[in-house]
Amino acid sequence: MNNLNSVLIEGNLVRDPELKYTPKGAAVCTFALASNRYFKQDEETQKEVSFFDVTTWSRLAEVCGEYLKKGRGVRVVGRLKQDRWTSPEGQARSKVEIVAEHVEFKPQLKGKDGDEKDDNGAAESKAEATDEQGQAEGELKEAANF
Numbered sequence: 001m002n003n004l005n006s007v008l009i010e011g012n013l014v015r016d017p018e019l020k021y022t023p024k025g026a027a028v029c030t031f032a033l034a035s036n037r038y039f040k041q042d043e044e045t046q047k048e049v050s051f052f053d054v055t056t057w058s059r060l061a062e063v064c065g066e067y068l069k070k071g072r073g074v075r076v077v078g079r080l081k082q083d084r085w086t087s088p089e090g091q092a093r094s095k096v097e098i099v100a101e102h103v104e105f106k107p108q109l110k111g112k113d114g115d116e117k118d119d120n121g122a123a124e125s126k127a128e129a130t131d132e133q134g135q136a137e138g139e140l141k142e143a144a145n146f
Contacts, residue, residue, distance in 0.1 A: 007098055009052060010075045011035035019065030029061035030054065031068060033076065033098075053097040054078070064103055073106030 017031035030053065037048045054076055056064045068074065078100040087093050 005079045006077075007080055008075070008077050009033065009035050009098065011052070011073070013068055013070050013072050013074065014051065016070050017065050017068045019061060027058055027061035027065070029056045029065040031064065033074065053095070054100050055081075055097055056100045056103065060100065060103060064100075067105060072108065075104040075106070076100045077102040 011033040014032045014034050017029050019027065019029045021027055033052045033054055035050050035052065037050065039046055039048070076098060078098045080096055081099045082094055082096050084092065084094045
């Protein structure tokens with residue numbers, strides 16, 4: 001049986017990333033991504049925005065924590081991961097997030113007003129996950145207050 005769990009998504013960070021370390025020292029960086037979908041409806045272009053939580057590990061986490069900022073465009077390649085838990089009220093809860101294995105930073109250009117703007121046509125910076133990712137995820141599950 002084949003198991004395929006792969007996602008490719010492009011969007012912009014909705015807030016600055018958060019870089020933390022597990023009790024055993026593994027880096028983990030989380031950020032939220034907004035991705036736009038455009039479509040025609042009644043001859044008018046409509047926009048649908050979807051929001052996704054992304055988690056990176058190890059060296060990739062450190063690079064993302066250092067260089068990413070709110071508004072920055074990125075392309076993320078990774079896998080979906082579902083967390084399940086029971087709320088204090090006894091209700092079953094779940095959340096799906098993207099665990100990134102590869103992140104491309106979209107270039108930013110200075111606009112006339114001096115603000116940085118994304119350019120989707122230029123070269124991209126790339127960062128990839130390492131094999132330490134799986135081990136680091138296990139460490140995070142062990143850390144109750146993390």
